Amino acid sequence: MSRPSSLTKTAIIVAVFAIAVGVRFFNYQNRIIFGPEQAMSLLISGQMLEKPSLLGQPYFRTTSRGHQLFTAPFFNYSLVPLMLLFKYRPMPITVFFTLLNLLTGLTLYHLTKKVFNFWTALFSSILFLFSSFMVGHSLFIWSLNWLPLLGLLVLFGLYRFYQTRSTQYSLYLGFLSGLILGLEYFYLLTLILVVGILLYYSKSKIKNAFYYLLGSIFAGMPMILFDLKHYFYHTRSVWQYFMDTLANPGQGHITYYHFLHFWPLLAILGGNILTRLWSKKRFLPVVTIIFLYMFLNLDLQPKLPAGVSLADWESAASVIADQRPENFNVASLLDFDTRAHQLRYFLKYYFHLEPEVYDNYNRISALYVLAPEEANLSPVNYELNSFYPYKVQKLSTNESGYSVYKLIK
Structure with a gap:
């Protein structure tokens, strides 16, 4: 494995992030997406300034009994200060989500470098930052755009728990999992996996399970309070939707964005593969793969709703x-x-x-x-x-x- 100097490493990573910034902000005003879902998110968040709510925005889906499903309010709460700060202008609010995506890439680089090495961190961040999905998601306001960062923090939290067996990471993982579940109900499958890993490596399973549950309760407190005040309306609605999905599997419409929290993990796996090739001095194949990946994912044309x-x-x-x-x-x-x-x-x-x-x-x-x-x-x-x-x-x-x-x- 070649060992570049610290200055060379810094220059490489700065260049990568500079290109990632350029790809996102090129012709920015004409590429950002302001569709109906973005407008609805801002309208609902604006209503919270007039009348605070324990619920987030409604899903388009309803149960067979006509009950509406809602997200947790975390996303809409995060929009309120942005709306006030930027005087309700959608463009700078969208810039926040573009920077959030870049921050996720930077965090991925930093954490992967801690766990592995510079090359794995570099290749992983390239695969993440230049994914057409990630570039696309950085151009609009959406609740699920939080998932890559939260998913990355869960992944690192599991790693730190494995190292330390500390209950503070159980609390931390419970809180993050609660936030993600409030944004995306399909995360329940991943949550079960996280709990399974946590308990498998726990020295005190009951204690860690308690702290994990406590963290989840903290994260979901607004919706828990709502359910306590309204005879568990939302819990019953989610359960009914689950039963409806079992009876009619086609209504679930599982798609890639239900699993955005796995995007950093996929990037890390890809980064490890490229690092193995690089360590065997197969420089040309690695460079070719990276350039082809960036070229094939590069699309600077506007993809506006209805144009x-x-x-x-x-x-x-x-x-x-x-x-x-x-x-x-x-x-x-x-x-x-x-x-x-x-x-x-x-x-x-x-x-x-x-x-x-x-x-x-x-x-x-x-x-x-x-x-x-x-x-x-x-x-x-x-x-x-x-x-x-x-x-x-x-x-x-x-x-x-x-x-x-x-x-x-």
């Missing part, structure tokens, strides 16, 4: 705000989100105008719709059908080819 940028949404909201409307609602004909959550966010926090609630599309004076230019404005969905019949006025068309329409009686 609509953050600036497009803000511009459309500005057009509506210029009308100074009262008793109005908004809709969109761009994707599945026909309720136009992005418009609602900008209107409320930029222009201090609040559309009517989601189910009131018939008792209003005007309906503003963002749609492609020359779109068919016939009553094709619930929102337009509820307001029908109506007259259509085109207010503006932006450079991206999207128009704001005003529908009136």
